[in-house]
Amino acid sequence: MNAPRAELLLTGEELVTGKTADSNGLFLARKLAAMGLPCLRITLVGDGGAEITTAAREALLRADVVIVSGGLGPTGDDLTRPALALALNRPLTTPAPLPEHRPGALPEGGEQLHNPQGSAAGFWVVTETQRVLAALPGVPWELETMWPELERRLRAHFPHAVRHALTLRTVGRMERQLDQEVGRVLTGLSGVEWGVTANPLAVDLHLTAVDAGTLQDTARRLRTALGDVVYGEDDTPLAGVVGRLLRERGWMVATAESCTGGAICAALTAVAGASDYVERTVVSYSNAAKVEALGVPQHLVDTHGAVSEAVARAMAEGLLGRSHADITLAVTGIAGPGGGTPDKPVGLVFMAVATADGTFCRGFLHRGDRSRVIARSVTRGLDLLRRALLHGNTGLETHFPPTPPGQHISS
Amino acid sequence: MNAPRAELLLTGEELVTGKTADSNGLFLARKLAAMGLPCLRITLVGDGGAEITTAAREALLRADVVIVSGGLGPTGDDLTRPALALALNRPLTTPAPLPEHRPGALPEGGEQLHNPQGSAAGFWVVTETQRVLAALPGVPWELETMWPELERRLRAHFPHAVRHALTLRTVGRMERQLDQEVGRVLTGLSGVEWGVTANPLAVDLHLTAVDAGTLQDTARRLRTALGDVVYGEDDTPLAGVVGRLLRERGWMVATAESCTGGAICAALTAVAGASDYVERTVVSYSNAAKVEALGVPQHLVDTHGAVSEAVARAMAEGLLGRSHADITLAVTGIAGPGGGTPDKPVGLVFMAVATADGTFCRGFLHRGDRSRVIARSVTRGLDLLRRALLHGNTGLETHFPPTPPGQHISS
Numbered sequence: 099m100n101a102p103r104a105e106l107l108l109t110g111e112e113l114v115t116g117k118t119a120d121s122n123g124l125f126l127a128r129k130l131a132a133m134g135l136p137c138l139r140i141t142l143v144g145d146g147g148a149e150i151t152t153a154a155r156e157a158l159l160r161a162d163v164v165i166v167s168g169g170l171g172p173t174g175d176d177l178t179r180p181a182l183a184l185a186l187n188r189p190l191t192t193p194a195p196l197p198e199h200r201p202g203a204l205p206e207g208g209e210q211l212h213n214p215q216g217s218a219a220g221f222w223v224v225t226e227t228q229r230v231l232a233a234l235p236g237v238p239w240e241l242e243t244m245w246p247e248l249e250r251r252l253r254a255h256f257p258h259a260v261r262h263a264l265t266l267r268t269v270g271r272m273e274r275q276l277d278q279e280v281g282r283v284l285t286g287l288s289g290v291e292w293g294v295t296a297n298p299l300a301v302d303l304h305l306t307a308v309d310a311g312t313l314q315d316t317a318r319r320l321r322t323a324l325g326d327v328v329y330g331e332d333d334t335p336l337a338g339v340v341g342r343l344l345r346e347r348g349w350m351v352a353t354a355e356s357c358t359g360g361a362i363c364a365a366l367t368a369v370a371g372a373s374d375y376v377e378r379t380v381v382s383y384s385n386a387a388k389v390e391a392l393g394v395p396q397h398l399v400d401t402h403g404a405v406s407e408a409v410a411r412a413m414a415e416g417l418l419g420r421s422h423a424d425i426t427l428a429v430t431g432i433a434g435p436g437g438g439t440p441d442k443p444v445g446l447v448f449m450a451v452a453t454a455d456g457t458f459c460r461g462f463l464h465r466g467d468r469s470r471v472i473a474r475s476v477t478r479g480l481d482l483l484r485r486a487l488l489h490g491n492t493g494l495e496t497h498f499p500p501t502p503p504g505q506h507i508s509s
Numbered sequence: 510m511n512a513p514r515a516e517l518l519l520t521g522e523e524l525v526t527g528k529t530a531d532s533n534g535l536f537l538a539r540k541l542a543a544m545g546l547p548c549l550r551i552t553l554v555g556d557g558g559a560e561i562t563t564a565a566r567e568a569l570l571r572a573d574v575v576i577v578s579g580g581l582g583p584t585g586d587d588l589t590r591p592a593l594a595l596a597l598n599r600p601l602t603t604p605a606p607l608p609e610h611r612p613g614a615l616p617e618g619g620e621q622l623h624n625p626q627g628s629a630a631g632f633w634v635v636t637e638t639q640r641v642l643a644a645l646p647g648v649p650w651e652l653e654t655m656w657p658e659l660e661r662r663l664r665a666h667f668p669h670a671v672r673h674a675l676t677l678r679t680v681g682r683m684e685r686q687l688d689q690e691v692g693r694v695l696t697g698l699s700g701v702e703w704g705v706t707a708n709p710l711a712v713d714l715h716l717t718a719v720d721a722g723t724l725q726d727t728a729r730r731l732r733t734a735l736g737d738v739v740y741g742e743d744d745t746p747l748a749g750v751v752g753r754l755l756r757e758r759g760w761m762v763a764t765a766e767s768c769t770g771g772a773i774c775a776a777l778t779a780v781a782g783a784s785d786y787v788e789r790t791v792v793s794y795s796n797a798a799k800v801e802a803l804g805v806p807q808h809l810v811d812t813h814g815a816v817s818e819a820v821a822r823a824m825a826e827g828l829l830g831r832s833h834a835d836i837t838l839a840v841t842g843i844a845g846p847g848g849g850t851p852d853k854p855v856g857l858v859f860m861a862v863a864t865a866d867g868t869f870c871r872g873f874l875h876r877g878d879r880s881r882v883i884a885r886s887v888t889r890g891l892d893l894l895r896r897a898l899l900h901g902n903t904g905l906e907t908h909f910p911p912t913p914p915g916q917h918i919s920s
Binding site: 112113114115116117118119120121123124125126127128129130131136137138139140141142143144149153156293295304350355357358359360361362363364366367368370371372373376377378379380381382383384386387390391420421422433434435436437468469472 | 523524525526527528529530531532534535536537538539540541542547548549550551552553554555560564567704706715761766768769770771772773774775777778779781782783784787788789790791792793794795797798801802831832833844845846847848879880883
């Protein structure tokens, strides 16, 4: 038997006019791939009934499962329900509505799918050839809360297609490098498929397997081989890991940010409960702020420039002395596009971590435009905090050996 | 003659497995809609040659223009070029490469499209029936820099389809309210189509017209009717407008942030050149930081609580006195999910703007989860700065009249 294949049909005028970025397709494609029902194709069409019917008919010819999103809303003027009934050559019927749902028509023989976040139920239809057509609303949080029921039904309908999935989240390795390392670890192992998705400095490693035990065993091997490059699993954000480590130690953190403009603190405080471990941040965008609010000696700024190892160290140490934090992170750099010189190019960012044990400091050279330099600095800064909390500043010195004068760690 | 119709074909395994969110489709659909070449359908397929050929053939049967993105990269193992040649029933030829480009095959009769950001050229083919197939790389910044050349060619090929587009960016009106207001202003006017896209607190109003003069005239009418609800046009970010107003006055800004965790400063400093007008930020996440770094009297925190009008005022005024800024913004609130009480629910955020002329302060009640409360607070905070720079604090008092005790401005 061939592995079953899925297709997605996303409807809505806002999708084909570029007014709204689709997120449902991304969510469903990821979930389907993770459970071993890969998508062949994703089709986006407008609100027109004829186009929905045509696209649904075509998809049902190619795929074993077609999931439609959009057009089941409360306005009642949507054309999706009759368009899909027509695609299936079935009449529309209106069953007794589910509790707390408004009545909604569906193709004869179909079953309603409960929508815990909204008033419009979805539906599930199995065709004469055992193909599945499922319709979900277009509102992302409604669709996402309906996924578990749909997944349960899909697993029951395609018992041989079940796979389990797990994502290892890594930071500090380039995509290619990680790819090779994972390839070596998994040589000779069967039953696990893997792939990576990369953001600058952070790479997610997606694993799927039919057997849950094989998946867990593989994840353990990879964690052993990759060590603290793996910072978490599945949906854990890096800032959340830093928060957990701070909480475990009972430590407070403070950041002194220049080129990141508060973005590191914003990432830390995006996590619920951050007030337990975030003490304060000073964004010292002006040199006066570095001197007055962080106690950086004016002569260091004059001698070495605001973007320098000496100033980064003084920022971190100054904030450690002036706050109630147990660990501080300082960042000073040139985000660009202006401000670069041959000695200190755009992308050069000095980062320092200070604790009672001493101060670690390195220069990093980030490629890319202003937004990328800032984004990479945020990831790097969070990872420095994570590694310092795991291994202390000695661990940082080992992980990032000193560079020759004028050289910096590229990323 | 029917209006010409476009379709997009986006190729890449990462798109159908949900590993990467598409941004090319969104970009191209918006650009095509703006120039009067609406998309009928967007299709995402994997990297397989047969699937690309089939999808391209189908699209060429339905649409006058098919734009393909993906698979023209430098690896040379992509199947997109031969797959598209097959879809057109034309042999592949390899023309002399464009300067600074590597050689790339294309369907016979096609022309190369210059790729200023990369080494792989795209191509443009006109079929026997005057339909257009254009192929672009999948890397977003390469594709986006190639758009102007493609747009020029499309405008030349479809001279009757030309439309002009303009987006008015607004802040402070709900989507429905703005929609009604725009409807009233545009009653009886013809030749302009419009639509809105909404983020919380900020709504973009998209206008298109065949006649550039009509478009400009309509935009002027709307600007007159909507007043300072319109903060800019096209791609101007709200933080950029605040920056321009600060620069015009020669003023420096500083922010004192609690629940936004530095996100307002991060938005301001995401704009190039922000060091000209951003002085500093204090994220006073702990009460100690509010007292020590901003000079908030301890008794105000004890009496009114950290989330209160009294503390927001004291934060803004304290920072005005302790920094070199001419205007300060303070934010203190409950982002949730924890920390709410009946008196001070999750979403309650006090914001204060202080200048030498005095201090404005109001309580806002933002709906939504933690990330939404923070996002709405950032937009609201930037808008308060903008309005204060335009009209002074008196303008803020007029725009946001005082609320009865215990009541707050909902959004």
